[in-house]
Amino acid sequence: MPAGVIRDLLDTASAFESGFRGDELSGRLVANLFFENSTRTRCSFEVAASRLGARSINLGASGSSVAKGESELDTALQLDAMGVDAIVVRSSVNGMPARMAERCTAPIVNAGDGRHEHPSQALLDLLTIRSRLGRLDGLRVAIVGDIANSRVARSNIYGLEAMGAHVVLVGPPGMVDESFAGLGPEGRTTVSHDLDSVIPEVDVLMMLRIQRERGAASPIPSDYRVSYGMTRERADALRPDQWLMHPGPVNQGVEIDPEVLRSFPRSLIEAQVSNGVLMRSAILLRAIARS
Amino acid sequence: MEHAPTEQDLLVRGGRVIDPDSGRDELADVLIRDGLVEAIAPGLDGSPGVEVIEAEGCLVTPGLIDPHVHLREPGGESKETIATGSRAAVAGGFTTVCCMPNTVPAIDSVRTLEFVHQRAEHGALCRVYAVAAATIGRRGEEIAPIDSLVRAGAVGISDDGDVVADPLMMQQVLATCARHDTVFMQHAQEPSLTVGASMNAGATCTRLGLRGWPRIAEELVVERDLRILAETGGRYHVQHVSSGGTVELIRRARARGLQASGEASPHHLLLDDRACEGYDTMAKMNPPLREEADIHALRQGVADGTIGILATDHAPHTLQEKSLDFESAPFGIVGLECALGLYAKALVEPGLIDWPRLVALMTIEPARLVGLDASGIGTLAPGGPADLTIIDPGHCWTVRTGEFAGKGRNCPFEGWTLTGRAITTIVDGVPVHAVEAPSGVG
Numbered sequence: 001m002p003a004g005v006i007r008d009l010l011d012t013a014s015a016f017e018s019g020f021r022g023d024e025l026s027g028r029l030v031a032n033l034f035f036e037n038s039t040r041t042r043c044s045f046e047v048a049a050s051r052l053g054a055r056s057i058n059l060g061a062s063g064s065s066v067a068k069g070e071s072e073l074d075t076a077l078q079l080d081a082m083g084v085d086a087i088v089v090r091s092s093v094n095g096m097p098a099r100m101a102e103r104c105t106a107p108i109v110n111a112g113d114g115r116h117e118h119p120s121q122a123l124l125d126l127l128t129i130r131s132r133l134g135r136l137d138g139l140r141v142a143i144v145g146d147i148a149n150s151r152v153a154r155s156n157i158y159g160l161e162a163m164g165a166h167v168v169l170v171g172p173p174g175m176v177d178e179s180f181a182g183l184g185p186e187g188r189t190t191v192s193h194d195l196d197s198v199i200p201e202v203d204v205l206m207m208l209r210i211q212r213e214r215g216a217a218s219p220i221p222s223d224y225r226v227s228y229g230m231t232r233e234r235a236d237a238l239r240p241d242q243w244l245m246h247p248g249p250v251n252q253g254v255e256i257d258p259e260v261l262r263s264f265p266r267s268l269i270e271a272q273v274s275n276g277v278l279m280r281s282a283i284l285l286r287a288i289a290r291s
Numbered sequence: 292m293e294h295a296p297t298e299q300d301l302l303v304r305g306g307r308v309i310d311p312d313s314g315r316d317e318l319a320d321v322l323i324r325d326g327l328v329e330a331i332a333p334g335l336d337g338s339p340g341v342e343v344i345e346a347e348g349c350l351v352t353p354g355l356i357d358p359h360v361h362l363r364e365p366g367g368e369s370k371e372t373i374a375t376g377s378r379a380a381v382a383g384g385f386t387t388v389c390c391m392p393n394t395v396p397a398i399d400s401v402r403t404l405e406f407v408h409q410r411a412e413h414g415a416l417c418r419v420y421a422v423a424a425a426t427i428g429r430r431g432e433e434i435a436p437i438d439s440l441v442r443a444g445a446v447g448i449s450d451d452g453d454v455v456a457d458p459l460m461m462q463q464v465l466a467t468c469a470r471h472d473t474v475f476m477q478h479a480q481e482p483s484l485t486v487g488a489s490m491n492a493g494a495t496c497t498r499l500g501l502r503g504w505p506r507i508a509e510e511l512v513v514e515r516d517l518r519i520l521a522e523t524g525g526r527y528h529v530q531h532v533s534s535g536g537t538v539e540l541i542r543r544a545r546a547r548g549l550q551a552s553g554e555a556s557p558h559h560l561l562l563d564d565r566a567c568e569g570y571d572t573m574a575k576m577n578p579p580l581r582e583e584a585d586i587h588a589l590r591q592g593v594a595d596g597t598i599g600i601l602a603t604d605h606a607p608h609t610l611q612e613k614s615l616d617f618e619s620a621p622f623g624i625v626g627l628e629c630a631l632g633l634y635a636k637a638l639v640e641p642g643l644i645d646w647p648r649l650v651a652l653m654t655i656e657p658a659r660l661v662g663l664d665a666s667g668i669g670t671l672a673p674g675g676p677a678d679l680t681i682i683d684p685g686h687c688w689t690v691r692t693g694e695f696a697g698k699g700r701n702c703p704f705e706g707w708t709l710t711g712r713a714i715t716t717i718v719d720g721v722p723v724h725a726v727e728a729p730s731g732v733g
Contacts, residue, residue, distance in 0.1 A: 093616040094500050095570040114618075115500035154500060179497040 001119065003162045006126065012282035013127050013275070016051075024285055026053035031079045033059050034090040034111070035072055040248060040273070041111050041120070045088050048280035054085070054288075072096055073103065080104040085288050089113070107287035115149055121247055122155035124279035126163060128272050129204055132243065137164030142198050144228055145208030145255060146220075147176035152247050153208060157184045168202060170195050171228060172221050195228050199238070204268075205230065206245040207255040225254055235260040243268055300324045301720060302337040306346030306681060310353060311651035312670035321351055323677040326720035330673055344715060344722070346681050352650045353671045354386025354417075354678030354718065356657040357627065358447070359476075359530060359554060359602035362388075362419070364410060365403070366395025371607035371698045373407065374414035379605065379627040379697025381416045381724040384713025386678040387668055388417060388605075388627075389661055392424040393452035399424035399435045401443045408444060416723045417716075418668070418678070420661065422447040422476060425464045429453050434460065437467045446661035449476035451530060452577075454512055456482055462519050469525025474552075474660055476528045477516055479537070480578065484508035489618050491564040491579040499570065501617065504579045506534035513537050517544045517551060528660060529553040531604050533578035535588030542597040552660065554600035555589050557626055557633035558703065562586075566703060570617040573703040576604075577622035593652070594643040600660055601652045603630045607699025625699035629690045631682065632709030639684075640710070646684055677720035686712040686726070696724075 030049045034042050042058065049056045059075065072091055077100075079087055086107045089097045094114035101108040112118040130136050141160055147153045147169050160167050161184030169176050169191050181191050192198050199205065207230055210220055225231065230244060235257070238244075244260075245268045252258045261267070301323040308319040308331060320335035321328060337343050361367075362376035371379075373390070380388045390407065392398035398407060398421055411419035423445035427433040429452065437448055448468050455461050455477065468475040485508050490496050492503025513529055517540060520527045532538060532553040544551040563582050566574035574580055592598035606623025613620050626633075634653070638644050644652075658669025667675030690707045692700040716724040 094618065096616065099570075099616075117500070148497075151500060154498070179492065179494050179503070183494065183498060 001162075006123065006159060006162055009123055009279065009282045009286060010127055010130060012285060013278040014131065016278040016281050017131075020051045020281070022051070022053050024052040025049065025085075025288055028054040028085040028288055030054050030056045030086045030088060030284060031059065031084040032056055032088045033076060033079065036090050036092045036112070038090050038112070040276070041090065044273075044276040045111065045280050045284070047277045048284055051277065052281055052285060054284065057084075073099060076100040076104055076108070080106045086284060107290070109283055109287055112151055114151065116151055117155045118151040119155045119159075120276075120280055120283055121152050122159040123283070124272060124276045125156055125206065125245065125247070126159050127279050128245065128268050128275045129243075131275065132268060132271065133203065136160065139165040139204065140168065140202040141165050141204040141206060142168045142170050142202040143206045143208060144170045144195060145175065146210050147171050147180060147208070149175070149211040150208050156206065157189050160184070161186045161188060168192055168198050170198050172224065174221075196234075199234065203241065204243045204245060209247060209249065210251055210254055229254060230256040230260050232257050232259055235264050238266070240266070242266065245269060245272060247272065300341045301677075301717070301722070302335060302341050302343045303346050303351055303679060303681065304337070304343055306349045306351035308351045308671065309647050309650050310671040311647055312353070312655040312664070313672065315671070316647055321671070321679065323679075323717070323720045326677055328671060328673050328675050328677045331671060344681070348683065348685070349714065350646060350650065350682040350684060352680050352682060353654040353669055354716070355384045355631065355653045355680050355713070356387040356663070356669055357385050357603050357605065357630070358389045358600060358657040358661055359451070360388045360390055360605040360627065361393065361607065361623070362390040363607060364394060365406060369609055372414070373410040373419055375696075375698045376605070376607070376627070377415035377417045377419060379625065379695060379699070381716040381718065382696035383627040383629065384631050384680040384682065384716050385627060386417050386680065386716060386718045387420065387663065389420045389422050389446055391422055391449065391451040393429060397424045397429045398422075398445075399427050399429065401436070401439050404440055404443050404445060417718050420444070420446040420663070422449050422451070424448070425450045425455050425475065426460065431456055431460060434463055434467070437464070438471070441471045441473050445473070446663065447474045447476050447528075449478065449530065451476060451478045454478050454480045454482065458515065458519065461516060462523060465516075465519055465523040465525050465527065469523055472526065473662070474526040474528050476530050477512065478530050479509045479512035479516070481508045481511045484511070487618075489575060489579075490567045491581050493564060493582060495564050495567060499567065506536055506581065506585075509534050509578055510536040510540060513540050517549060520544070520549055520551065526550040526552070528600070531556045531559065531578055531602070532589060532592070532598060533559050533581050533585065535581075535585040538588045538592035538597055542592065542595075545597065552600060553592070553598045554602040555593055555598045556602060556604045557630050557637065558624060560586060560589055560593075560637035561633060562703060567617070571703070572613045572615070572617055572620035573624060573701060575617060575620055575622055576624060590637060590641070590643055593638055599652065599656045601630070601634055602657070603627055605699070607697060608701050610700055613701045623701070625695065625697060625702050627697065628695045629702070629704055629707075629709065631713055632688070632711045633704065635684070635711035636709060677717060679717040680713050681715040681717075682711065683714045684711045686710065686714060688712050
């Protein structure tokens with residue numbers, strides 16, 4: 001996604017801050033095809049569609065884990081043949097939305113694919129940062145946690161760098177390694193295993209969810225919170241120009257201490273949720289208007 | 292083999308006869324009678340009734356040997372059979388292949404081995420020998436009846452597709468193979484380092500969000516095995532070497548006098564892990580495609596003799612299986628039909644080796660590896676079996692998987708233009724394959 005498109009989406013989403021007309025997509029039908037459980041992202045897309053006057057249909061999937069490839073693609077093709085205006089896809093299969101896009105007429109919106117990408121989350125994160133801090137260019141953002149398993153991290157690395165920000169990835173060695181260095185479009189992304197040395201250098205701290213459900217490849221250190229968590233002590237020591245984010249849902253007491261989550265004054269976590277609707281509205285509008 | 296030796300005598304005329312075993316490299320004719328090579332000399336006479344095959348401008352070599360193929364029979368007949376795999380083999384110029392034991396059931400008993408031999412006898416266009424399993428069911432828990440398997444004709448021992456992971460088991464297997472001077476072939480993959488892995492660990496893998504398969508998963512096993520080999524003795528062979536580090540381990544082991552060898556596959560000599568971009572399952576192999584430095588190290592290994600064997604790891608799968616998503620799709624690609632041209636591209640065209648050396652790497656070297664040289668396979672000598680391949684080194688052709696002779700179409704080289712091709716394949720004195728309109732001949 002070129003920087004120009006990201007900027008357009010940010011501008012459209014920002015414009016929705018002052019309200020929706022309500023008939024932007026009236027008469028349109030959006031299919032939410034979630035092969036992986038998700039409450040937040042699916043609801044966010046549903047609310048967005050509804051705000052724009054579109055209707056949504058939701059398909060969950062228990063789906064067999066064997067031969068996922070075929071059945072997921074088939075389902076999308078069937079919805080496409082029924083003439084829906086857009087298909088929002090969440091899949092555990094890396095690259096599945098792109099595969100669907102090759103075969104479907106309807107625009108495909110990637111709502112998260114495996115450990116690959118989660119573009120709508122990254123875009124809403126960009127929107128949140130730009131709204132509060134006034135810019136993205138030149139900012140320094142630390143992404144902290146289970147980077148290896150995180151599609152949110154991969155999309156944010158891309159989006160933040162494309163918009164001129166610098167990204168530092170922080171996590172234990174099992175969760176981020178040197179293969180991430182230079183991953184973004186500008187090749188500036190760096191890797192660190194020392195959160196406390198990174199904190200003073202950054203404007204935004206984006207704490208990631210520890211993805212227990214993504215399995216064994218990166219064992220979680222038993223003292224994760226001590227080394228990589230946003231503890232009360234760390235939060236208290238932050239400067240007044242430093243901001244805290246988390247894509248949710250938070251494992252309280254692991255990535256972020258409960259009292260920090262409740263009362264940290266510069267938390268953007270709630271804003272991320274509300275901005276999710278604005279950004280997903282912008283995404284749906286663009287996808288359908290261009291199809 | 293399917294065909295009986297025919298009455299038809301053959302004269303292969305005017306080619307450059309290359310037999311690395313004897314050192315012969317000259318323009319000569321080859322007279323074939325009753326399935327055997329009768330004479331090799333310039334200006335041989337084709338007496339009446341002898342069919343003449345013109346080989347001017349071509350190389351006439353011992354039949355090519357691939358010591359590492361998967362023919363899927365028994366149990367995987369939708370992917371390939373011994374008969375169809377042998378058609379792929381002769382189409383690529385191979386007259387002998389060694390099939391791996393990861394069938395269903397595995398080739399871990401004399402009974403299954405004899406079944407494979409019987410299928411080969413009655414359905415194959417080329418010689419098919421079997422490599423038998425090292426452990427029962429290839430599960431790594433209980434040693435296979437190696438003595439009996441070797442006596443029944445197994446030409447090597449391997450759990451290919453899986454590693455022999457346990458050191459004690461490895462020690463027993465190597466020691467048992469050593470008693471017979473039978474080669475043990477290791478599929479070097481440390482299981483704990485490759486859980487859920489589907490491609491080389493590195494930047495491409497990280498961006499694609501796949502689980503990485505590090506080089507050390509291969510090197511660790513090889514390094515350990517070489518320690519064991521130093522105690523047990525015997526012959527140890529690393530299958531489908533993918534990492535530059537492994538090349539160096541083999542190089543050092545050979546310098547220390549250990550009987551260690553390694554093989555290179557066409558894909559590891561030509562492709563790197565960027566081929567997996569877009570989740571292209573045709574680039575999904577075990578071991579995975581690595582990086583440019585590994586390609587370079589492998590090629591250097593071939594050039595300096597460290598890697599003395601070329602093997603395709605021909606691994607047919609149905610297109611349906613390969614059209615699954617990247618992580619679910621099976622590992623492997625087919626290679627028999629286009630291997631020769633690919634080796635030429637990787638090794639001869641850059642000047643790393645010459646054609647005679649390439650012929651050696653595909654004939655006498657693999658024959659020695661699996662002990663078939665004693666039967667005259669891999670050489671061209673009067674009185675020996677008339678297995679010949681006629682290669683046109685200038686034949687320029689385009690890989691079309693739709694025209695492959697075997698069942699497998701899973702090949703990342705579709706559309707590649709290659710120079711060098713086997714235009715006639717002769718097994719036991721019978722031409723079993725010929726390219727219809729060879730260019731550059733005559």
